[in-house]
Amino acid sequence: MDLFGHINNVMYAKYIQSARVNFVEKIGIMKMLEEDKVGFMLASSALEYKKPLYYPDNIRIETTVSFIKNTSFGLQHQIFSGKGELSTIGTDILVMYDFNTNQKTPVPEQIKAEIIRLEGDN
Numbered sequence: 764m765d766l767f768g769h770i771n772n773v774m775y776a777k778y779i780q781s782a783r784v785n786f787v788e789k790i791g792i793m794k795m796l797e798e799d800k801v802g803f804m805l806a807s808s809a810l811e812y813k814k815p816l817y818y819p820d821n822i823r824i825e826t827t828v829s830f831i832k833n834t835s836f837g838l839q840h841q842i843f844s845g846k847g848e849l850s851t852i853g854t855d856i857l858v859m860y861d862f863n864t865n866q867k868t869p870v871p872e873q874i875k876a877e878i879i880r881l882e883g884d885n
Contacts, residue, residue: 769815776810779840779853782824786838787857790877800862801871806835807856814850821845828878834859834867836878 765771787793787803796802816822822842829837840853861868 767815768817770818770820772810772812775812775816775842775851775853776808778822778824778842779808779810779855782826782840782853783838783855783857786826789881790874792874795871795874796862801868802860802862803857804860804867805855806858807854809854811852811854812850813852814844814848816842816844816850822850828882829854831870831875831878833869836870 783805784793792802822844825841825843827839829839831837835856835858838853838855838857840851840855841849842851842853844850859868859870859874860866
């Protein structure tokens with residue numbers, strides 16, 4: 764917390780990181796990384812603060828895919844307070860990366876299909 768009782772801005776980035784890891788686990792990228800050493804690199808991450816969060820509180824983060832390109836895809840995260848108020852919008856750009864060759868690689872079709880399946884659930 765800062766001097767005014769707000770949650771420190773560093774924590775918002777940690778919350779978004781947790782949501783990002785949870786999302787890539789759900790779509791199968793973490794398994795792919797373990798098996799084939801193909802995963803992602805975080806190319807960009809940004810936060811837009813709307814309202815502060817205060818301690819104590821329970822937050823909810825909603826993550827959606829904003830775009831899918833050949834080698835990258837974007838995530839949008841919305842952090843809500845326990846009262847349901849929008850606190851923060853986070854955006855990430857993830858680039859698929861082959862750690863065997865140290866080069867970016869196309870987003871695999873099975874990952875695209877899993878994204879579409881998850882987005883359809885929401």
